[in-house]
Amino acid sequence: MKQFNINNLIRENIKMLKPYSSARDEYKELTENMVFLDANENPFQNGVNRYPDPQQHKVKAQLSKLKNVAPENILLGNGSDEVLDLIFRAFCEPNKDTIITLPPTYGMYYVLANINAVANIRVELNSNFEPQVDQILKSATSQSKLLFLCSPNNPTANSFSAKNIEKLVSSFKGIVVIDEAYIDFSNNESWISRLADFPNLIVTQTLSKAYGMAGIRLGVCYASKEIISILNRVKPPYNVNELTQLKALERLLKPEDVSEEINRIITQRDWLISELKKNELVKIVYASDANFILVKVDEASKRYSQLIEKGIVVRNRTSQPLCENCLRFTVGTQQENLKLIKALKDLAGC
Numbered sequence: 623m624k625q626f627n628i629n630n631l632i633r634e635n636i637k638m639l640k641p642y643s644s645a646r647d648e649y650k651e652l653t654e655n656m657v658f659l660d661a662n663e664n665p666f667q668n669g670v671n672r673y674p675d676p677q678q679h680k681v682k683a684q685l686s687k688l689k690n691v692a693p694e695n696i697l698l699g700n701g702s703d704e705v706l707d708l709i710f711r712a713f714c715e716p717n718k719d720t721i722i723t724l725p726p727t728y729g730m731y732y733v734l735a736n737i738n739a740v741a742n743i744r745v746e747l748n749s750n751f752e753p754q755v756d757q758i759l760k761s762a763t764s765q766s767k768l769l770f771l772c773s774p775n776n777p778t779a780n781s782f783s784a785k786n787i788e789k790l791v792s793s794f795k796g797i798v799v800i801d802e803a804y805i806d807f808s809n810n811e812s813w814i815s816r817l818a819d820f821p822n823l824i825v826t827q828t829l830s831k832a833y834g835m836a837g838i839r840l841g842v843c844y845a846s847k848e849i850i851s852i853l854n855r856v857k858p859p860y861n862v863n864e865l866t867q868l869k870a871l872e873r874l875l876k877p878e879d880v881s882e883e884i885n886r887i888i889t890q891r892d893w894l895i896s897e898l899k900k901n902e903l904v905k906i907v908y909a910s911d912a913n914f915i916l917v918k919v920d921e922a923s924k925r926y927s928q929l930i931e932k933g934i935v936v937r938n939r940t941s942q943p944l945c946e947n948c949l950r951f952t953v954g955t956q957q958e959n960l961k962l963i964k965a966l967k968d969l970a971g972c
């Protein structure tokens with residue numbers, strides 16, 4: 623194992639930072655008969671008149687049980703987007719440090735790099751949509767703080783090989799962020815089971831996709847206690863609101879409902895793949911480990927507009943590297959998927 627010291631990666635100002643502390647943090651054990659006159663809240667009960675739990679203890683306890691990860695290894699955010707932004711702000715010095723991304727991939731990494739004034743080194747995936755490990759490691763410098771691996775990857779829908787990921791996590795000198803937004807649609811094991819092996823690993827997940835809760839905005843970050851405590855210093859104290867915590871907990875207490883929906887989506891995905899392969903407009907249907915399918919068609923922009931005219935909105939990815947003439951289809955309900963297949967059949971017929 624290489625020498626790893628997280629202190630060498632944190633921004634100087636964050637090392638010095640004292641987080642905002644609310645009085646409520648200090649008295650949480652005594653909540654039963656306490657009178658709270660500390661936070662200038664309205665005292666009349668309506669379910670949301672109090673500030674939410676800044677550490678989301680109940681949600682984390684349930685996640686901890688489901689994922690077999692201790693609560694001190696978990697941080698929650700207002701969507702993964704907030705979690706990713708916190709990671710930039712904790713580790714990347716603006717106008718100095720860099721990140722590495724592997725296009726084609728999730729657009730938020732570029733947006734966050736721009737917002738945080740952090741240069742982005744792009745190393746394209748190879749033609750099998752796998753990371754080019756040697757090239758990635760060669761292009762890293764001592765300023766390269768973060769490497770983003772999205773697996774299963776958006777928009778290509780494949781999971782990266784475990785061998786490539788392991789090589790990158792064990793050789794890259796900065797922090798490797800594995801974005802597992804789509805992990806629940808894959809048969810591969812999550813990298814959260816390897817957190818203890820890699821002190822430079824952050825795994826992010828979300829309730830937006832498989833858990834069916836994009837509207838509540840809840841992102842999850844799993845990492846070493848050291849990394850989590852750094853991110854806790856940077857996060858706004860009440861970043862996950864009370865309604866989100868209640869809704870998330872309700873859902874997490876019924877994991878069998880979530881599994882059932884995932885199974886239905888996977889069944890529909892496999893049906894869509896077999897139907898798409900029969901269509902003449904379709905040149906390649908890429909394998910999918912996610913709840914969407916990347917498809918190369920004859921003329922993506924034309925087909926995209928024609929689908930819009932038929933009332934179906936898909937994602938045109940043709941301008942992305944390696945994605946020329948590609949459309950991305952999210953797996954919908956059976957009825958929605960039938961409508962898509964019928965529309966594509968009609969377009970192929972004329």
Ligand SMILES: *Cc1c(COP(=O)(O)O)cnc(C)c1O
Pocket residue numbers: 700701702703704728772776801803827828829830831836839840841
């Ligand atoms: C959809 C998606 C997310 C989810 O982001 P949230 O902010 O949690 O909704 C994260 N990463 C990738 C790659 C995604 O496609």
